[in-house]
Amino acid sequence: MIKTDPKTSTSTPTPRIGIVGGGMAGSTVALRLAELGINVVLFEAGKTLVNGPPICHLHAGGNLYRDISDEQCITLLRQSIDTLRVYPQTANIRPTVIAIPARDSGSPNDLLPRLKKLQTEYAALITQDPKNNVLGAANDYFKLYDRHTLEALAKKETPKKPLTLDDWMIPVAKNLNLDEFKLPLVLVQEYGLSIFRIASTVSLALDQLKSCTVLTSTNVTHIQYQQKQAKWKIEYQSEGHPNQSVTVDYLINACGYRTGMLDDMLDFKRNRMVEFKAAYIAHWSSCQGEWPEVIFHGERGTPDGMAQLTPYPDGYFQLHGMTNEITLFKEGLVASTEQSAQPMLNSLFNRKLTDKWKHNEIERRTAKAIEHVAQFIPRFKSATVGGNPMFGAQQIPGDDPSLRAADVSFAGRHYARAEIVKASSALTVANAIIDRLKEESFFTSEKLFEPKVLSQQFPVTNALPLEQVTSLAENLAKERDYPPALARAVGSHTLK
CATH class of the missing domain: 3.30.9.10 (D-Amino Acid Oxidase, subunit A, domain 2)
Known part of the structure; x- marks a missing residue:
């Protein structure tokens, strides 16, 4: 389990981004920001990252769904x-x-x-x-x-x-x-x-990135926007620990099918x-x-x-x-x-x-x-x-049950919702949030946003050996009571 106290993390720059939900969307956004050196606190109620709907298909063209545009x-x-x-x-x-x-x-x-x-x-x-x-x-x-x-x-x-x-x-x-x-x-x-190798990858990468604090087995109990400080105060409780709180400059709702619960807490309306x-x-x-x-x-x-x-x-x-x-x-x-x-x-x-x-x-x-x-x-x-x-349970923003390509929406002050339907949309969410942070002049250091090719944006993530990813993935499959074979690679084992 990854667990660090966000109040004792001093090696990363401010401002701080809070992400509620460590599924595919929340973990990808956390990776994207942390790889830039941005201070991130990621909250996940489960014991491990990337649980949830049965991810199994890349959808590189959406040909499973003949009814979508x-x-x-x-x-x-x-x-x-x-x-x-x-x-x-x-x-x-x-x-x-x-x-x-x-x-x-x-x-x-x-x-x-x-x-x-x-x-x-x-x-x-x-x-x-x-x-x-x-x-x-x-x-x-x-x-x-x-x-x-x-x-x-x-x-x-x-x-x-x-x-x-x-x-x-x-x-x-x-x-x-x-x-x-x-x-x-x-x-x-x-x-x-492979949902298990995705979970393994984000866990291994975030564990190496000092700018990201990951709090698993943690429930967010209350959130409030503090007008004078222009910050969000997040109250939470981790398993075996008393109630704690942390302030962040930007809040990202990546709660998956529970996204509306956070919207309700903050009195934001949304059809989904x-x-x-x-x-x-x-x-x-x-x-x-x-x-x-x-x-x-x-x-x-x-x-x-x-x-x-x-x-x-x-x-x-x-x-x-x-x-x-x-x-x-x-x-x-x-x-x-x-x-x-x-x-x-x-x-x-x-x-x-x-x-x-x-x-x-x-x-x-x-x-x-x-x-x-x-x-x-x-x-x-x-x-x-x-x-x-x-x-x-899969969230679908709006009122069209056939929607498959969805990503992010914004509301209020310094608040974003990750609203993916398919796993492959998670990176789009991360990039859209970075664009929003740039528009709102959140960061004074332009070095954080120097243009880079995609492979250079995730140096820690890309460098993980397949063997290490697979080993942890097999352990995660066993912990979740699934056959370890579901964590192993099918077909070619590397991308050229």
Whole structure:
């Protein structure tokens, strides 16, 4: 556990930034500021950083979501490239296959205009900076597989270590009944993210950065803006310690699905939604070879909702099924009211968020998830429960439940909200806050804001060895009662 008394930290410059919430957004903002030498205090109620919703997919183009706008997809592509450059140790470098069942109303041809736009955008980003080439060659951003090609691939031996796009497609070609799908299948370079290696990376980096004080197992009990001093007073209680307080010059609300609670405390109004979701861990002992991620499109909220098969080492898979019996939940999407900026989930979901799931719930919903995937991959029906569900509540600013690209908003004096929906948006939040601090002339030293290329903005973070990150990640997985395999790298282990 990282723990330092902010009042005894004298080696860092003032002013001081307070960040409430140590999830993906709060930890990334803390890293971005601390790497600049800015004094940061990060408060996290949990024992470790980056808990919460089941991060597993980079969304480098948003192709999982055919209902969102092209603009959101391009934003997600750009943000994902930056995320890979900042967190190179966290990527699971394997492609994603998109398959459209014959029963679905969609068509593979509907995906092509967007894919071509994304490919063109990716090529342009590489031209701007060759280091943006983190998703493979632009020409290989996506590839289409017709029936003839798939049937030929199905006759090949499954490689132990895929080296080409075709290699990744072999287990898919061998296991799908092509008569049940609209062809071609699409392979796209959307990679995976490991929530455990993200948590490990931010913990290791922040531990080295003296300008950041991290207070885990700490609840913020009260916040008040002090007009005369133009500062925020934060009162908090850490586990095993009496009540304490600290003053900061700027306050960042990175409370995730609890963001509205801080807004209410400060009497700020905000429209938002919160959605409870869960993914399930299955173990497929007879799995052969390394799999890509596979997405089977479907209508959200119906029994035919999208199925998502996310691979990890040693035959473990993370499963999503966009039905009310699997990933989605009846009454799991709630909205704020005129009386409160915090959407209120009912007691059933609060119990899931704070206590262990009941054994029969895990068995029943994981079995439903396995069944949902096995309708497309019949051999997968032999999979078994592989661990506890990965779950959390996701905030969605505004009133559009399909929103996926969101980042930051500002209110009052010296107050920002990190409002990410996808993990890849966290760096955008950090940069927007730095721009705001510059606009408000918070810092007199221009050296803090000298233009730097992206890789130079995170020297401590980028220098972490993958082996060290993975080792701590495996320990975090065990502490959170998940299989250590979920913390290990998939596909290529380094980004070039």
